Amino acid sequence: YVGWPGLLSAYREWLPVDNHTPQLSLHEGNTPLVYATKLSEMLENDVYLKLEGANPTGSFKDRGMVLAVAKAKEAGKDTVICASTGNTSASAAAFAARADMQAVILIPHGYVALGKLAQAVQYGARIVAIRGNFDEALAIVREIADGLGMAVVNSVNPYRLQGQQTAAFEICDALGTAPDALFIPVGNAGNISAYWMGFEAYAKAGKVLKTPNMFGFEAEGAAAIVRNQPVEHPETFATAIRIGKPASWDKAVHAAEASGGAIDFVTDDEIAQAYRLIAREGLFAEPASAASVAGLIKRHQHGLLGRGQTLVCVLTGNGLKDPDSAIRLAGDVTEVVDSDQHAVIKLLERRV
Numbered sequence: 001y002v003g004w005p006g007l008l009s010a011y012r013e014w015l016p017v018d019n020h021t022p023q024l025s026l027h028e029g030n031t032p033l034v035y036a037t038k039l040s041e042m043l044e045n046d047v048y049l050k051l052e053g054a055n056p057t058g059s060f061k062d063r064g065m066v067l068a069v070a071k072a073k074e075a076g077k078d079t080v081i082c083a084s085t086g087n088t089s090a091s092a093a094a095f096a097a098r099a100d101m102q103a104v105i106l107i108p109h110g111y112v113a114l115g116k117l118a119q120a121v122q123y124g125a126r127i128v129a130i131r132g133n134f135d136e137a138l139a140i141v142r143e144i145a146d147g148l149g150m151a152v153v154n155s156v157n158p159y160r161l162q163g164q165q166t167a168a169f170e171i172c173d174a175l176g177t178a179p180d181a182l183f184i185p186v187g188n189a190g191n192i193s194a195y196w197m198g199f200e201a202y203a204k205a206g207k208v209l210k211t212p213n214m215f216g217f218e219a220e221g222a223a224a225i226v227r228n229q230p231v232e233h234p235e236t237f238a239t240a241i242r243i244g245k246p247a248s249w250d251k252a253v254h255a256a257e258a259s260g261g262a263i264d265f266v267t268d269d270e271i272a273q274a275y276r277l278i279a280r281e282g283l284f285a286e287p288a289s290a291a292s293v294a295g296l297i298k299r300h301q302h303g304l305l306g307r308g309q310t311l312v313c314v315l316t317g318n319g320l321k322d323p324d325s326a327i328r329l330a331g332d333v334t335e336v337v338d339s340d341q342h343a344v345i346k347l348l349e350r351r352v
């Protein structure tokens with residue numbers, strides 16, 4: 001390889017890999033931590049955005065998937081299976097292709113953003129769309145995988161969370177310390193649990209002297225943990241986190257409580273507003289990712305934020321994953337004119 005070697009090499013001593021583990025990589029990880037100038041000024045804190053959409057398949061899922069697929073291959077499996085709201089399936093399909101394995105994905109019919117579906121198609125996954133939601137798809141996967149001899153690569157697979165810890169490592173490595181607080185979307189609740197594992201592991205090893213307060217945000221229409229009861233029919237336009245029975249529920253509650261943070265919800269309107277503010281920073285994240293920034297702003301508005309701290313919001317997925325949401329929320333702002341310079345000048349002289 002040239003350049004960054006990927007996570008299994010870069011964080012080898014922190015991960016369950018040895019000489020028997022296939023050296024699988026799409027050079028995932030090493031994503032930018034971008035200082036958000038406008039949000040920092042607006043909120044009177046140093047706000048950084050962890051750009052997980054810069055991973056090879058455009059989401060944080062690659063961090064856990066590289067390890068989960070490598071370990072499945074090491075165990076002699078030839079097929080991986082997962083349920084997904086889209087990103088997990090794109091990542092599973094990509095790493096399966098890379099490892100010369102098959103991927104089977106179960107998705108909620110009609111509720112996967114276009115970019116994610118396009119990826120799964122192109123990477124050659126077997127795509128099964130169920131007439132039901134993510135929670136039902138995951139329940140089916142967990143029931144059938146063993147009988148079919150397939151490896152489950154949802155975040156109920158412990159290798160997924162171990163791989164996803166590396167994002168917390170990278171944040172600490174980049175800042176030279178742990179942030180004061182971390183803000184992150186919550187869907188199936190795996191990622192917040194993985195970050196907390198990572199921060200704790202780094203603190204325990206003496207790499208950092210503190211751990212951040214962990215703040216996780218569900219979508220209001222899918223806020224099972226906040227309401228302390230499963231949501232039978234979860235709804236939100238942030239389809240990535242349209243999940244009513246989070247698998248890592250207990251781990252997420254533990255992360256919030258043990259870190260001095262909280263799990264809260266944000267409304268679809270708050271998510272949409274944060275989605276636009278992120279774009280003003282020059283960054284394009286998918287709607288679910290904006291729940292982290294929406295949550296940060298919500299805490300500010302409720303007077304709960306304080307000042308002068310180092311805060312990190314995780315932007316979990318690339319905005320290109322869901323072009324329909326961008327166009328729908330902004331409206332089609334394209335101005336169509338004749339192919340003629342005078343027509344273009346006339347248009348541009350009219351201020352909007």
Ligand code: F0G
Nearest residue numbers: 084085087088187188189190191316317
């Ligand atoms: N953000 C994005 C872009 C996601 O795709 C997901 C989860 C989350 C946040 C929430 O992370 O589930 O660990 O709490 N997507 C899964 C999927 C469910 O199938 O792609 P979580």
